[in-house]
Amino acid sequence: MHDLSAAYALNALDEVERRRFERHLDDCPACTVEVREFAEAAASLAERVAEPAPGALRERVMADVARTRQVPSRPARSVRGPSWRRALTGAAAVLLVTAGAALGTVAWQQHQAAEQAQELADGMARVLTSPERVEARHTVAGGGTATMVMAEGDAVLSAAGIPAAPHGHGYQMWVIAADGSMQSGGMLKLADGDGSAFMTGVSPDVSLALTIEPEGGSDQPTTEPLVQLG
Amino acid sequence: MVGRREAAPVVVPDPAETTEALLGRVGRGDEAAFELVYARVADVVFGLARSVLRDPHQAEEVAQEVLLEVWRSAARFDEARGSARAWIATLTHRRAVDRVRSSQAARNRDNAVASRSNEREYDEVVEKVERRLEAERVRHCLDGLTPRQRDTVTLAYYGGRSYTDVADVLKLPLGTVKTRMRDGLIRLRDCLGVGSDA
Missing domain, CATH: 1.10.1740.10 (RNA polymerase sigma factor, region 2, helix turn helix motif)
Incomplete structure (x- = not known):
């Protein structure tokens, strides 16, 4: 699905694919940011083919305007902002990861309160839109893709299109330090194969990995990493 | 008075x-x-x-x-x-x-006819685009693409073609077109400096 964001921004998908991709966008923060950037690039292309609009067009449009009722803004319950933020606010599949850089320990906490989800969404937005961000994207063995975006000591790990883990198992995230030691990052919660986690206090030289582990997680990986980023 | x-x-x-x-x-x-x-x-x-x-x-x-x-x-x-x-x-x-x-x-398009006329349309689109692309910056950034990336992006955007159409016209596999479209837009985005914060 990820590789369709360019085709989507260029309007090069057919109607069915377009709808499918739009549903996917609700659960894919990285794609949403990418589509937005691609749309800005496409707008630059559009400006280069500008040509004087016929004079009569203006009168016709203004006449239409005078007799056309406007649609109201969206209902207040909808959160304004990128659609992935709206998707995240209600999602339980959000993890806050605090890496104690000084001690080299990683403490993970899961928060489900809406306001904390909002903080996470803000943190994610910061990372995903930072001009300094560093991105890594890889296919995951077994299917799907994983994306890591790091900026200013924060990181977002986002997985999409991941097949369901075997019964009684789940996907566990790992932070791999420069010396190769691995620390658990907790389980990555997926909804329909997609999920994201936000981490703070991440040293820029770590990499992240995913393994399949028994539900509840392991102290150290018991299977080969399906993907390693960074 | x-x-x-x-x-x-x-x-x-x-x-x-x-x-x-x-x-x-x-x-x-x-x-x-x-x-x-x-x-x-x-x-x-x-x-x-x-x-x-x-x-x-x-x-x-x-x-x-x-x-x-x-x-x-x-x-x-x-x-x-x-x-x-x-x-x-x-x-x-x-x-x-x-x-x-x-x-x-x-x-109702006959395939052979369609593919010939597609090529003609493709040439027209590319020519028209090249004629009109006066602005240095976008032209410069489009120049930074490989010819195939550029063809794919301009055919889709200025020509309004779906990526399956583009694959058909350029006689390339769908996956290749998707990749070129994506790589081309990434390069264009980075060259134009139109990130989310722009």
């Missing part, structure tokens, strides 16, 4: 006001603000519709629909999701593409 009449106070719009801010006022029913938006975007809307549809009459119809849509749904424009120019370009491109594809779908 001629009496002087008091002029009604006229709200002069600030020319430095961003299009995003103007759209906010348009969303509250401000027709004067809409006229300013019109003046800023009508040429892009018309030119882009013309690029995709080629027929100036159809382009004008689409432009009229799009500009009315800008008025109608200005209150739904959300700056957090992107710039005004991107919103309006997206509206225009989508509507022009919808029209070109529905008229294409209505046509």
